[in-house]
Amino acid sequence: MRFKYLYIALFSFLLLSTTVALQTNETSDAYKLLSKKSSYTAGDVIELQFSITGNTDVYLYCSNSYGSVVLNPVTNENRLNFTIPESISKKSGVLNWQLISDTTELAGQVNILPKANIKTIESYLGPPSIEAGGTDFTMLVVIPTDDLDNPLIDSTKVVIKHQFLSNQNASDVFTEHGFGYKNIYSKTKSGRILISSDSFDLNSKEYDVNVVPAIPTNFKINAERIHEYADGNQITTFRTTVIRDRYNNIVSDGTFVTFFITNTKGYKSKTSGTTINGIATAKLVQPDHxxxxxxxxxxxxxxxxxxIVLEYKQAVEDYNVVFSKDKRTITIGPLKSFMNQRIPDGLHVQLSIYKNGVLEDESIENSLNGMAKFHLNPDRFSKGNYKLVFTAAGITKTYEDVRYE
Incomplete structure (x- = not known):
């Protein structure tokens, strides 16, 4: 019986010892943040100190908008010292940290403020050109920064200035989330807006925005020509009046204008030109008939x-067709114009050759000294009867049953 009580007492002692040991192990590691400062200026040396009881095998995980890093401590007696790298400590914003160990995790954050002194003003402007009329605008974005390239604190004052024609304006804007901005609207006149900004007596560079004319309004055209005869040689020049937008601005140089021409048969052709000082010019060779x-x-x-409607008179009233003895060399002309002079070189003369009602060949010669000449090769046009059709200056002459031997 005595052994029974002794066994129970011994078992109870061992159980109590084990429980105390487990509790001791669970509470043996203890960490406490000693650093009281929670706000720093960018570029300051940032150190976090912790008191420690127990295991020193710990790490400090740090993260901000610039990146993340894991730091090893410097142990001094019962203290752990962590120095934040300059690559992170020089960036303003919130720095989050977390102490990592096997048994305990502490977490917190440090606020890093930008320096109070301005170093540069970053400026961004766009678009570089806007349309006149008062509805289109460009935006200037400014970011005042310190010498570590951190945006200054919110509500930093920036003065944005712009000049257009004889008017100058200045507006105060205050930064939010690191930047400030200003919408600058166009006026009804075209021209160039000059824009700049300053903060704490530091000035930005000058920017410029082109205010281009709005879309063109309807306009008029006219035509110029040396004469009204259809000689297929002279040129008709088409010209617009000064093209303007609805605010009376002359449209931008290079505005593309297309002239569409419809003849009496309904065929269409076109020519085009671009504006210079609001006027577009285009040219087209006059018809040959x-x-x-x-x-x-x-x-x-x-x-x-x-x-507009342009009438072109017939320049060539008639022409001669002369066959050689073997009829294989054919001379057209002389081709005479409205003053009985020979037509300028280059008038098209067309010959169409038919055999048994089927088109055999078609060729074009240009006049030279008022004459055009065709030669029918015997190897190409063998013995037989052919129909020859000549067309020049809109005049057609047909020769039926031309016999070749």
Whole structure:
């Protein structure tokens, strides 16, 4: 019986000893933050100190907007010292830290403020060109920074200035989340806006924004020509009046204008030009036969002109067709114009050759000294009857049953 009580007493002692040992191990590691300062200026040396009881195998994890780092401590008696690297401590913002050990995790944060002195003003402007009229605008964004490239504290005052024609304006803006901005609207006149900013007597560089004319309004056109005869040689020049926007600004140089020409048969052609000082000019060779042109110009999708009609008189009234003895060399001309002079070089003369009602060949010669000449090769056009059709200056002459041996 005595052994029974002795065994129970011994077992109870061992159980109590084990419980005390476990509690001792669980509470043996203790850490406490000793550093009381929670706000620093960028560039300051930041040290975090902890008191320690127990295991010194700990790490400090630090993270901010610049990046993250894991630090090893410097142990001094019952203290742990952590020095934050300069690459992180020089960046303003919130620095989060976390002490990591096997049994305990502490966490906190440090606020890093930018320096009070300004070093630079970062400026961003866009778009570089806006449309006149008062509805389009450009935006200037400014970021005052210290010598470590940190944005200054919020509510920093920045003066934004802009000049247009004879007017100058200045506006105060205050930074928020590190930057300030100003929308600068166009006026009804075209021109150039000059923009700058300053903060704490530090000035930014000068920017400029082009205020371009708004979309063009309808305009008028006219035509100039040396004469009204259709000689296929002289040039008709089409010209617009000064094209302006709805605010009376002359449109930008290089505005593309297309002139569409419709002849009496309904065929369309076009020529184009770009504006210089608001006027666009385009040219087109006159027809080589009597015709009527209906002309209208467009700035595609924006504006159009009035319609003008040009009459072209027949220049060449008739011409001769002369066959050689074997009929294989054919001379056209002389081709004479409206003053009985020979037509300028380059008038198209076309020959179409048919056999048994089927088109065999078609060729074009340009006039030279008022004459055009065709030669029919015997290897190409063998023995037989052919129909020859000549067309020049809108005049067609047909020769049926031309016999070749």
């Amino acid at each position: 009597e015709d009527q042109w209906t002309v209208k110009a467009y700035v595609e999708g924006m504006a159009n002109s009035n319609t």
